[in-house]
Amino acid sequence: MSPTRSATIVVLHAESGGTGKPPATDQIEALGTVRYVTEDGLTDALRDADVLLAWDFRSQTASAAIERAENLRWVHAASAGVNHLLSAGVRANDVVITNSRGVFDEPMAEYVLALVLAMAKDLPSTLRLQHERRWHHRESETLGRSRALVAGTGPIGRAIGRKLTAVGVRVTGLGRTAVDRDPDLGSILPTERLAEAAADADHVVLAAPLTDTTTGMVDAAALAAMKPTARLVNVGRGGLVVQDDLVAALRAGEIAGAALDVFAEEPLPPDSPLWTMPNVIVSPHMSGDVVGWREELVALFVDNLTRYLDGRPLRNVVDKQHGYVREGAR
Amino acid sequence: MSPTRSATIVVLHAESGGTGKPPATDQIEALGTVRYVTEDGLTDALRDADVLLAWDFRSQTASAAIERAENLRWVHAASAGVNHLLSAGVRANDVVITNSRGVFDEPMAEYVLALVLAMAKDLPSTLRLQHERRWHHRESETLGRSRALVAGTGPIGRAIGRKLTAVGVRVTGLGRTAVDRDPDLGSILPTERLAEAAADADHVVLAAPLTDTTTGMVDAAALAAMKPTARLVNVGRGGLVVQDDLVAALRAGEIAGAALDVFAEEPLPPDSPLWTMPNVIVSPHMSGDVVGWREELVALFVDNLTRYLDGRPLRNVVDKQHGYVREGAR
Structure with missing residues (x-):
């Protein structure tokens, strides 16, 4: 089954380190138009984007950019915790947040x-x-x-x-x-x-x-x-x-x-x-980060992106009022 | 049932540290005549002794003293390994060796x-x-x-x-x-x-x-x-x-x-x-030594000493040819 929608995907990454540009991006690029940005370029890049991969999970300013992004429909966090993304504005609007529950x-x-x-x-x-x-x-x-x-x-x-x-x-x-x-x-x-x-x-x-x-x-x-x-x-x-x-x-x-x-x-x-x-x-926030974790995170996002493009339910949808994926959710 | 034999027991301990004099020695003293010695005094102390508690398991000279001790019938090691006690002379003679298998x-x-x-x-x-x-x-x-x-x-x-x-x-x-x-x-x-x-x-x-x-x-x-x-x-x-x-x-x-x-x-x-x-x-040979280990070692020796005095089979008898307690042994 081939994807039924197309998407513009923004990848927010840090300059370098574990949250620098993700690996295996060809898998993402095969599914849509991809823009790679660091924090500074996020607001501009999101202007007409559908999807944000918040690969740099330490960004403190992403939530403000998400609030302003009128076409954005889905944000996937490359982390289990999503507290940094859930500003009052993000909680109130329609954007769907998914997380990387399971990998860690x-x-x-x-x-x-x-x-x-x-x-x-x-x-x-x-x-x-x-x-x-x-x-x-x-x-x-x-x-x-x-x-x-x-x-x-x-x-x-x-x-x-x-x-x-x-x-x-x-x-x-x-x-x-x-x-x-x-x-x-x-x-x-x-x-x-x-x-x-x-x-x-x-x-x-x-x-x-x-x-x-x-x-x-x-x-x-x-x-x-x-x-x-x-x-x-x-x-x-x-x-x-x-x-x-x-x-x-x-x-x-x-x-x-x-x-x-x-x-x-x-x-x-x-x-x-x-x-x-x-x-x-x-220790420097490394408890979940084993060899291969970045590849696993990309694989999880690619699976969810395929679901998004097919119009199927996403995995790991965060209950924005509670701040985490609720039991029984996919 | 009261003990049927009496015994002279030598306790070999180090000057200080974990293998310094053992705790709860009143339990041993209640069962026989006890002499406390360090390495230097061992040969003399063993002259007419029945039992040796090798509490200082690091002693390098104990086996030579054991070989010369004509009345010695039983040596209990406060360790799992007994390689240090098993000289050719000790292997060849009749002295029974038991160890502290289980505690560690x-x-x-x-x-x-x-x-x-x-x-x-x-x-x-x-x-x-x-x-x-x-x-x-x-x-x-x-x-x-x-x-x-x-x-x-x-x-x-x-x-x-x-x-x-x-x-x-x-x-x-x-x-x-x-x-x-x-x-x-x-x-x-x-x-x-x-x-x-x-x-x-x-x-x-x-x-x-x-x-x-x-x-x-x-x-x-x-x-x-x-x-x-x-x-x-x-x-x-x-x-x-x-x-x-x-x-x-x-x-x-x-x-x-x-x-x-x-x-x-x-x-x-x-x-x-x-x-x-x-x-x-x-690390300094401490893997088995948790809080309370010395008390457990004494309790094991006291149990074995009671068996010895009653003429019952000892626990943890080492096969002197193989160098450890064989499977199925008590």
Whole structure:
């Protein structure tokens, strides 16, 4: 079946790096007229375009350009989180937003397990001591039978829940809706009960979308509720955490450590105290980005573009009011 | 039932550290006359002793003292590996050797997973870049569907096999006897076929006992057979690897990296090139040593001591010719 519509597609990419021009663009070019732009050229390029591939998922100005693009019908985000695209104007208009749900699940779950294990086994100290050529035996922690709270009940949170359960961690979930027995997350408590749920956990893992409800959910009160031996892992969005409260809680010994892959401001500014805090691991928003991920993202977009041109339903349509793909959606 | 024999028990411990005097010694003292000695005093202390608890498992001279101890009937090692105790003289005489099989299985399996994941997700580079306050995004590897070869089919190797399988790694075993379908290790190839088995693996994990057959098994030929993208993890004994061959293979790029918890000489000498090689993680023989491990080791010895005094069969009796507890043994 050949495509029944034609389309002008704008690809928003960064100058360079992982969000520089995507690979395998011939697959996109075979399906329509393609314009490649960076942030500066976006408004102009969108003037008569039908489709935007938001490959540079870090762009802060894309939503303003999308609001002004009168012919734009569909925006596909090369990311799982789409909070950066959902301005009030974008929520109110008719443009369809899809995301890259699915591509990052397993890689991110593995990354979370790597961080949880690295902290339990004190690997950062081991590497520091190695650098000093010092042989200093220590005791480490057992992961089996410890408790994790996983905030986020989308496919990423679920993959994390399954991965931690597979190595013997007892998992509880935190999400918009309470669930008694979830196959991946055990029982799920509602987001409002974070402090209560966190009190029990050895690991608090954030994989929630950034929405009005979740912004700043990990604040001083939530951190104070955590055990002093517990650690925080954030692979969701920086805005889930009140960063100053986290720094204060770490300094006060209210929690034992944190592994952060996402930050309120990215790249994390050089003067952030997080870079040099003991018991903090800082990584550069890379948890889902395994070898081959860019090709997978392009393949997902090409599949959706074919559906668009054929007039078939798109995959991963974001509920713009909730800010993520709702359960049961394609 | 009260004990039917009495015993003089010598506890060999180090001056300090993890192998310094054991905890909860009142449990041992309740069952017999106990003498605490370090290496220097061992021969004298053993003169009329019945039982030796080799708590300092790093002692290099204990086997000579055991050979000379005419009344000694039983030696319990606070370790899984007992290669250091099995001199020709000890093998030839009647003294019974038991080990601490079981205590280390799960902690070591978790430690191996931590090392494998840390290398796949490039955590050492992340921590190095963090130290320099540099935000440098990289792609990392997927663990799921990768292949591991686990050398060692005892309880530690089996726990490692189960742990890696649980996170989606395809596991093959390597052991004394070939097995078609093993529940923990898939198919097990005989040790002689190491090079062939290693050629397929992304992770080669060593958890074998150090015996005449396994000493130096990972040599230049085995390393050359590995994929240039593959990595070596050693939590067994340093002597399983020809260390100079490993250094040469790493320098030549024949393998991608190594995570080593055990070494031919421990502590690893400060002038060893391994300390500073890129893509090498050096840790101080701590893979099995989780919080509470020393108490568990004492509990195991006390259980065995009660059996000894009652004249019941001991747990974890080592086959002195093979160098480990044979399958099916108690």
